[in-house]
Amino acid sequence: MYRAGFVGILGRPNVGKSTLLNAILGQKIAITSPRVQTTRHRIRGVLSLPERGQIVFLDTPGFSKPLDKLGEFLTAEAKHALEDADIFLFVVDGSLMAGKGDQWLAEQLKASGKYILFIINKIDQVKDPVERQRLKESYLKLFEGYQAYDYLTVSALTGKRLQEIPKILLKHLPQGAPIYAEDELTDQRIRDIAQEMIREQAMRLTLEELPHSIAVLINTFDESDPNCIRIDATVYVEQDSQKGIVIGKQGQMIKKIGQAARKDIEILTESKVYLELNVKVKKNWRKDAQFLKLLGLS
Numbered sequence: 001m002y003r004a005g006f007v008g009i010l011g012r013p014n015v016g017k018s019t020l021l022n023a024i025l026g027q028k029i030a031i032t033s034p035r036v037q038t039t040r041h042r043i044r045g046v047l048s049l050p051e052r053g054q055i056v057f058l059d060t061p062g063f064s065k066p067l068d069k070l071g072e073f074l075t076a077e078a079k080h081a082l083e084d085a086d087i088f089l090f091v092v093d094g095s096l097m098a099g100k101g102d103q104w105l106a107e108q109l110k111a112s113g114k115y116i117l118f119i120i121n122k123i124d125q126v127k128d129p130v131e132r133q134r135l136k137e138s139y140l141k142l143f144e145g146y147q148a149y150d151y152l153t154v155s156a157l158t159g160k161r162l163q164e165i166p167k168i169l170l171k172h173l174p175q176g177a178p179i180y181a182e183d184e185l186t187d188q189r190i191r192d193i194a195q196e197m198i199r200e201q202a203m204r205l206t207l208e209e210l211p212h213s214i215a216v217l218i219n220t221f222d223e224s225d226p227n228c229i230r231i232d233a234t235v236y237v238e239q240d241s242q243k244g245i246v247i248g249k250q251g252q253m254i255k256k257i258g259q260a261a262r263k264d265i266e267i268l269t270e271s272k273v274y275l276e277l278n279v280k281v282k283k284n285w286r287k288d289a290q291f292l293k294l295l296g297l298s
């Protein structure tokens with residue numbers, strides 16, 4: 001019996017949703033970082049299990065109180081996934097006690113009446129079994145009295161117990177034909193993943209200095225040369241002072257960002273890549289509706 005459907009991956013920011021998705025798919029389609037608000041778009045990731053079924057994962061921005069227009073968009077994206085999903089993968093950070101945000105989200109998910117696979121992640125960070133149990137119990141309280149759920153303690157980073165996830169999910173998806181072609185991995189264009197990979201490296205390499213104020217826009221993505229993809233992209237920051245950080249002393253930082261991103265994009269595209277980066281200031285872009293639209297974030 002073939003089953004196919006949508007699984008909404010929901011949770012607070014930074015709990016490891018995108019890391020989990022990449023690990024389940026065995027391929028990197030979503031960028032990750034130690035910062036909140038890393039994921040900005042809903043991303044579809046497709047896992048096809050020949051003759052058994054197809055799981056379409058919807059990775060979402062973490063749920064949190066919106067502080068600006070960007071925040072509003074992110075919350076709206078996550079809410080769409082709440083509606084579109086057949087069932088949920090609810091992810092929490094198992095190295096921290098359950099908080100108000102987790103509780104609120106659990107209430108939203110339970111109200112849907114849909115099946116929930118509850119993932120207690122980052123278990124590699126808690127070595128003491130007593131502490132582990134105490135943390136786990138703080139989360140299981142959220143589901144007291146709810147019938148339609150199972151839970152797993154996992155580590156998306158080390159891969160511990162991840163192989164059980166698709167098996168469990170599949171049992172709870174509706175019967176039906178595949179939604180995507182079986183060789184399809186994601187709905188994103190290569191160009192958009194490349195853009196995200198540049199943002200990931202820019203965030204990673206400026207970690208200490210910059211909060212989540214980086215945006216990246218690819219201006220040209222030229223595939224006309226069969227031997228080399230030529231990409232021209234702009235890294236946007238919010239303030240003049242941040243521009244210097246991204247460029248670095250004698251351009252060292254932007255060079256590093258470019259080299260690291262180029263490597264990732266070359267793996268992604270299986271092609272040689274020429275990447276040209278420049279840096280611009282866009283004051284308060286997170287509140288700028290027009291600019292957000294340009295980034296596809298509205």
Ligand SMILES: Nc1nc2c(ncn2[C@@H]2O[C@H](COP(=O)(O)OP(=O)(O)OP(=O)(O)O)[C@@H](O)[C@H]2O)c(=O)[nH]1
Nearest residue numbers: 014015016017018019032033037038039062156157
């Ligand atoms: N130790 C440990 N770290 C993890 C694990 N899973 C994810 N992380 C780290 O947690 C951070 C956040 O991971 P992401 O996958 O970007 O989290 P997210 O939930 O997608 O975050 P947003 O997109 O901002 O909502 C990254 O630094 C990951 O490397 C895990 O199982 N163990």
Ligand SMILES: [Mg+2]
Nearest residue numbers: 017018038039
């Ligand atoms: Mg994410």
